Amino acid sequence: MPDTPILEVDQLTLRFGGLTALDNVSFDIKEGEILGLIGPNGAGKTTCFNAITGVYKPTSGTIRFNGESLAGKKRFEITQAGIARTFQNIRLFPTMTALENVLVGADAQHTTGMFSALFRLPKHRREEAAGHDRAMELLRFMGLAKQADELAANLSYGDQRRLEIARAMATQPKLICLDEPAAGFNPQEKRILMDLIRKVRDRGFTVLLIEHDMRLVMGVTDRIVVLEFGKKIAEGAPAEIRDNPAVIAAYLGVEEEDAS
Amino acid sequence: MSKLKLSLSKLPKPVKIAMWVLLAILAYALPLLEPPFITTPGVDFGGVLFVVTMYMLVALGLNIVVGYAGLLDLGYVGFYAVGAYTAAILTSFHANWPLLFALPIAVLASTISGVLLGAPTLRVRGDYLAIVTLGFGEIIRLVAVNTEWLGERKGISNVARPPSVGGTEGLFEIPHLYWGDGTVLIDTQDTTKFLVFGVLDQIPYYWLGLTVVIIMLFADYLIKNSRVGRAWEATREDEDAAELMGVPTFRFKLLAFATGAFIGGLAGALYASRQNFINPDSFLLLFSILFLAAVVVGGQGNRWGVLVGATLVAYLPQRFREFDDFRVLVFGLALVALAILRPEGLFPPRRTVRAKQLEQELEELEVGTDGEEKAHA
Numbered sequence: 001m002p003d004t005p006i007l008e009v010d011q012l013t014l015r016f017g018g019l020t021a022l023d024n025v026s027f028d029i030k031e032g033e034i035l036g037l038i039g040p041n042g043a044g045k046t047t048c049f050n051a052i053t054g055v056y057k058p059t060s061g062t063i064r065f066n067g068e069s070l071a072g073k074k075r076f077e078i079t080q081a082g083i084a085r086t087f088q089n090i091r092l093f094p095t096m097t098a099l100e101n102v103l104v105g106a107d108a109q110h111t112t113g114m115f116s117a118l119f120r121l122p123k124h125r126r127e128e129a130a131g132h133d134r135a136m137e138l139l140r141f142m143g144l145a146k147q148a149d150e151l152a153a154n155l156s157y158g159d160q161r162r163l164e165i166a167r168a169m170a171t172q173p174k175l176i177c178l179d180e181p182a183a184g185f186n187p188q189e190k191r192i193l194m195d196l197i198r199k200v201r202d203r204g205f206t207v208l209l210i211e212h213d214m215r216l217v218m219g220v221t222d223r224i225v226v227l228e229f230g231k232k233i234a235e236g237a238p239a240e241i242r243d244n245p246a247v248i249a250a251y252l253g254v255e256e257e258d259a260s
Numbered sequence: 261m262s263k264l265k266l267s268l269s270k271l272p273k274p275v276k277i278a279m280w281v282l283l284a285i286l287a288y289a290l291p292l293l294e295p296p297f298i299t300t301p302g303v304d305f306g307g308v309l310f311v312v313t314m315y316m317l318v319a320l321g322l323n324i325v326v327g328y329a330g331l332l333d334l335g336y337v338g339f340y341a342v343g344a345y346t347a348a349i350l351t352s353f354h355a356n357w358p359l360l361f362a363l364p365i366a367v368l369a370s371t372i373s374g375v376l377l378g379a380p381t382l383r384v385r386g387d388y389l390a391i392v393t394l395g396f397g398e399i400i401r402l403v404a405v406n407t408e409w410l411g412e413r414k415g416i417s418n419v420a421r422p423p424s425v426g427g428t429e430g431l432f433e434i435p436h437l438y439w440g441d442g443t444v445l446i447d448t449q450d451t452t453k454f455l456v457f458g459v460l461d462q463i464p465y466y467w468l469g470l471t472v473v474i475i476m477l478f479a480d481y482l483i484k485n486s487r488v489g490r491a492w493e494a495t496r497e498d499e500d501a502a503e504l505m506g507v508p509t510f511r512f513k514l515l516a517f518a519t520g521a522f523i524g525g526l527a528g529a530l531y532a533s534r535q536n537f538i539n540p541d542s543f544l545l546l547f548s549i550l551f552l553a554a555v556v557v558g559g560q561g562n563r564w565g566v567l568v569g570a571t572l573v574a575y576l577p578q579r580f581r582e583f584d585d586f587r588v589l590v591f592g593l594a595l596v597a598l599a600i601l602r603p604e605g606l607f608p609p610r611r612t613v614r615a616k617q618l619e620q621e622l623e624e625l626e627v628g629t630d631g632e633e634k635a636h637a
Contacts, residue, residue, distance in 0.1 A: 053504055055500070055504070074503075074508075075500075075503045075504050076503050076504070076505075076506050076507055076508045076509070079504060079505060079506035080506050084505075085504060087501065091498050091500070091501040092498075092501075093493065093494045093497040093498060093501070093502070094497060095493070095497060095609075096490070096493055096494065096497065100490060100493075103490055104490050104491070104494045104502065104505050104507065105505050105506070107487045107490060107491065107506065107507070108505060108506025108507070109506075110487055112486060112487040112488070113487075113488065114483060114488055114515060114519070116486075117482055117483050117486030117487065117488050117489075118479060118482050118483060120482065124486060124487075127487065128486070128487075131487075167505060168505075171505060171506050
């Protein structure tokens with residue numbers, strides 16, 4: 001596994017009025033690894049995602065992707081540059097088919113405009129064919145090929161979650177950010193998903209994973225960053241995190257209460 | 261309805277093409293056939309059909325903005341007015357251009373006005389956009405009312421007509437049908453000269469309008485089934501998610517707005533040419549609402565649906581002129597009934613159709629398993 005960081009988050013701070021959602025958070029993601037981002041509810045995990053993908057502008061601090069600062073880049077430019085994401089609450093395009101949803105993702109790397117489309121220029125045909133091939137391949141990879149022509153809204157919950165991952169992968173990212181992809185899954189489904197995430201990594205994607213379920217995160221990630229109240233309280237291999245007293249106090253305690 | 265659609269889609273391609281061609285021929289021949297019940301008593305049938313095609317054109321354009329991209333535009337008549345006024349100024353009021361040269365300029369002007377209006381306003385969403393566009397439509401009209409250069413209230417007359425083919429007598433004459441009591445005759449007294457854009461016979465304008473509508477239908481199909489169409493739909497469904505999937509949503513919204521303005525301007529210019537005369541009263545807020553009604557009644561997002569909607573909105577009031585006094589009342593009641601019974605429009609896009617199909621399949625499955633259980637018991 002090469003050690004070059006693909007994403008460098010440096011002293012990232014985000015304030016909303018008086019509330020500090022992220023406080024001086026720094027971490028790296030290395031190419032080809034699966035990094036877990038964990039922490040109790042309200043720790044700032046999704047906020048961190050939103051800062052990386054350009055939804056929020058950092059109050060201070062920098063985020064560099066492939067050595068290049070993301071400051072001032074629009075959301076779609078960040079996606080085109082190679083960071084894709086899924087959403088904690090599923091946000092597919094419900095009235096479009098599964099295939100069309102993935103095609104929208106694939107279109108991120110396309111440039112066909114009105115003119116090419118209107119006159120069916122070679123560029124349109126080439127991109128349309130390439131996009132279609134990639135989308136179908138991803139649907140097969142996710143086990144959704146049969147539902148390709150089904151409307152996203154009509155898919156089962158689990159299929160919708162998988163479709164979101166396929167759509168994000170279709171944008172041909174280098175880094176893919178998964179925001180609680182296993183939310184609402186039973187243990188069996190979670191295990192299958194973890195295998196899937198490993199397979200995603202094996203295809204050459206770097207994965208940033210937000211997850212609530214500790215056992216699941218331990219099993220699949222190479223390294224883990226722990227947030228609490230917007231601050232990074234620990235970072236390291238899963239085994240180190242499991243034994244870290246600060247994490248046990250902050251995270252696991254809260255998790256137990258949550259579960260009750 | 262969906263069953264009919266399914267069986268139609270199973271037909272072999274040559275049969276389908278033949279059906280479309282037949283349908284097109286029928287559409288072109290409609291004003292010559294003068295079928296009873298359909299013809300409009302008391303008003304020129306060809307003229308009514310021309311207006312129907314203009315509503316169709318406008319509905320197709322507005323459907324791109326409202327139906328595909330999900331941008332509520334309440335001032336669409338503004339683009340229509342820009343197209344009409346540009347054509348009127350260039351062919352009559354301030355210059356003497358032939359219509360064919362003025363048309364591209366008129367379309368360009370309305371497209372530019374669409375970009376100018378869209379660039380600052382498409383950053384706001386939903387209700388705000390509706391209010392801004394509402395204001396735009398009214399501003400265009402009020403400018404026309406108050407500017408001498410635009411003819412003020414008097415308007416502009418002698419707008420150029422399209423060039424006739426074959427001089428004032430045309431190439432040949434096509435007789436109409438005459439429907440007597442139980443007999444159908446070819447009426448050689450009543451003919452349409454091909455192709456003369458004159459004052460009395462409005463059928464050539466209808467043919468022109470219908471041709472433009474067919475071209476736009478093709479264009480609409482080509483754009484919808486491409487990256488552009490998908491980007492519009494994704495933006496409509498979830499703007500933030502679309503942006504995060506790499507769709508430059510602002511650019512695509514502006515493109516939708518400009519495309520809509522393009523088509524609206526074209527319709528306005530053609531309308532001005534046929535009418536020969538325009539004044540600010542041709543561009544009241546009422547028309548924006550009627551255009552929107554055409555889109556919503558038909559089923560926004562479905563190109564065939566909005567064509568039906570345009571036909572209903574433009575044709576029914578002319579067909580039932582005897583109920584003239586109650587026209588608006590009936591129209592309002594029909595809209596209310598529609599809102600209650602078919603909130604997605606008469607012909608909603610496949611999403612609802614598909615969802616219903618799925619529901620039915622599920623029901624059938626459930627019935628099936630019930631039966632099995634009973635058999636086991």
